Structure formats: C-alpha cells, structure tokens
Amino acid sequence: MKKVVYIYAKMLAVAAMVFAAILCLAACAEEQSEPVIEIPMLTPGPTPTFVPEPAETGNDAVLPLQNPVPSEEPITGIQPSGTPDISGEKLIALTFDDGPYGEVTNRILDVVEAYRDQNVHVTFFALGSQVDKFPKTVLRAKELGCEIANHTYDHKNLTKIPTQEMISQVEDAADLVEQITGERPKLVRPPYGAKNDDVYATVKYPLILWNIDTLDWKTKDTDSTVAAALGAGDGDIVLMHDLRHETAAAVEKIVPQLLEQGYKLVTVSEMFEAKGIELTMGKSYRKAK
Ligand code: NI
Numbered sequence: 001m002k003k004v005v006y007i008y009a010k011m012l013a014v015a016a017m018v019f020a021a022i023l024c025l026a027a028c029a030e031e032q033s034e035p036v037i038e039i040p041m042l043t044p045g046p047t048p049t050f051v052p053e054p055a056e057t058g059n060d061a062v063l064p065l066q067n068p069v070p071s072e073e074p075i076t077g078i079q080p081s082g083t084p085d086i087s088g089e090k091l092i093a094l095t096f097d098d099g100p101y102g103e104v105t106n107r108i109l110d111v112v113e114a115y116r117d118q119n120v121h122v123t124f125f126a127l128g129s130q131v132d133k134f135p136k137t138v139l140r141a142k143e144l145g146c147e148i149a150n151h152t153y154d155h156k157n158l159t160k161i162p163t164q165e166m167i168s169q170v171e172d173a174a175d176l177v178e179q180i181t182g183e184r185p186k187l188v189r190p191p192y193g194a195k196n197d198d199v200y201a202t203v204k205y206p207l208i209l210w211n212i213d214t215l216d217w218k219t220k221d222t223d224s225t226v227a228a229a230l231g232a233g234d235g236d237i238v239l240m241h242d243l244r245h246e247t248a249a250a251v252e253k254i255v256p257q258l259l260e261q262g263y264k265l266v267t268v269s270e271m272f273e274a275k276g277i278e279l280t281m282g283k284s285y286r287k288a289k
Contacts, residue, residue, distance in 0.1 A: 026155040035038040062082035086274045089264045090234040093271045100134040107248035117120045120265045121145045125189040128153035128173030142181040147267035161170035206279035210239035211287040216247045235289030
C-alpha cells in the first residue's frame with residue numbers, strides 16, 4: 001500500500017513539473033517579440049552561401065543595448081546626406097541581409113548617422129516580412145541615405161519554388177518597401193545566393209552577391225567580423241547580417257577604421273554608378289571591379 005501511495009505521489013509530482021514547464025514555455029514564447037525567421041542552411045555548390053542561424057529563443061530581445069534605440073516615433077529633420085562626387089575614390093559597400101531587425105538595425109543606423117558628415121551609407125537587403133514589422137526603421141535607413149534593396153519576402157530559395165511564387169517573393173517585398181520609402185528597390189539578393197537560369201529569366205532586377213563574407217552569423221564574434229570586413233578593398237561588397245548585436249558592435253569598429261584607411265562607404269548602387277558599371281537584370285555581381 002505504501003508503495004502504491006509513493007508511486008501515485010511520484011506521478012503527481014511529474015505531472016506538476018510538466019505543467020509548470022508548459023506554462024514557462026508559453027510565457028517565454030510571448031516574450032519573444034522579434035523572432036528571427038532565418039533557417040540555417042548551407043547551399044551546396046561553388047558559392048559559399050550561408051545564412052544565419054536563428055538566434056536562441058528570446059536571446060536578442062534581452063541583450064542590453066549599448067546605444068539607445070531610437071523610438072519608432074515619426075522622424076523629422078533628417079535629410080539625406082547628399083551625393084558628392086565619389087568617382088576616383090576607393091569605395092566599399094557594406095551590406096546587411098535578413099533584417100530589418102529592430103534594435104540591431106537601429107544600432108547600425110546609429111553608426112551611419114554618427115558618420116553622416118562623411119556620407120557613410122550602407123545597403124540593407126531587407127526581407128519583406130521584416131520590413132512589415134519595422135517600417136520606421138526602414139524609413140530611417142532611407143532618410144540617412146542608405147539603400148533598401150530586396151532579399152525577397154520571406155527568404156525562400158528561389159531555385160526551389162515555382163515561377164509565379166518567385167515573382168511574388170520579389171515583388172511583394174518590393175511593394176512593401178515602395179509603400180514605406182516611396183522608392184522601389186532596384187537590386188535583389190537571392191536568399192542563399194541561390195540562382196539558376198529560371199531565376200535570371202524571372203527576376204527583373206540585377207542580382208547582387210558579395211565577395212567578402214564576414215560569416216558574422218556563424219562566428220557570432222565581433223572581432224572576427226571586424227577582421228573579415230577590414231580585408232575588403234576598393235570595389236568590394238561585404239556581407240553581414242543585421243540580426244545580432246555582435247555584428248552591430250563590429251560595425252561600430254569597422255566604419256571608423258575603413259574611413260581612416262581612406263575608403264568611402266557607399267551603397268551598392270552608388271558604388272557601381274561611380275565605377276561606371278551598369279547593373280542589368282539577368283546578371284549577377286559580386287564586386288564592382
Ligand atoms: Ni539571407
């Protein structure tokens with residue numbers, strides 16, 4: 001009899017623990033207000049095209065901010081930084097994929113704004129689904145002279161979906177950006193860098209890849225991201241992701257050091273225009289040289 005009571009007590013205790021765990025999980029899920037929607041994946045083939053792993057649940061949401069996040073109040077008084085003559089200059093395009101992502105994107109924009117007297121501009125290859133969540137961040141980027149380019153609506157591999165879905169992945173994202181900024185994105189970066197003849201024939205925009213991969217999403221390490229980006233030279237396109245604070249911290253170091261080395265930090269469109277390289281649909285570009 002004693003043994004039976006003991007077993008019942010044990011079962012009750014286990015049931016209580018399971019119930020508590022379910023309650024805790026539900027609470028955690030509610031707290032995760034800014035989910036990362038990336039799926040980690042390696043693309044086979046000659047082009048190393050990694051995408052970020054999802055952040056740990058709630059991790060990014062609880063990281064302390066080093067810089068205050070600008071509020072989502074309407075932005076006034078910020079004018080585009082202008083476009084001085086940059087032909088003949090040493091140019092680098094810093095690019096950020098898979099955002100916007102609230103705090104991290106704004107922390108990167110804080111750096112852009114801090115150096116706006118030197119016309120620092122970067123390019124965001126934004127996801128439509130994230131643009132939908134952070135429209136004022138997109139507008140802030142645009143008003144700081146950054147380029148909002150297209151990384152599809154929600155990061156589908158364009159080589160693995162039907163033609164009509166490929167079109168909607170690209171155009172739905174473009175519609176959202178245009179609604180917010182008044183300007184339609186001119187460039188597409190296919191998720192995973194994945195492209196084939198169907199993608200070239202269907203996507204009516206130039207495809208922009210990269211030639212300097214910081215692997216920021218993989219190392220999650222500020223110093224190695226800084227080191228990789230500082231390896232860039234004239235005409236290079238540097239790949240980062242506005243998903244993690246480690247990357248934003250790297251940008252705080254990368255920008256002043258590249259400026260110190262005499263580089264101008266420009267958008268992808270600005271760099272190709274300054275180099276006299278025409279961007280056309282049906283082609284992909286890794287660098288401007
Ligand atoms: Ni991506």
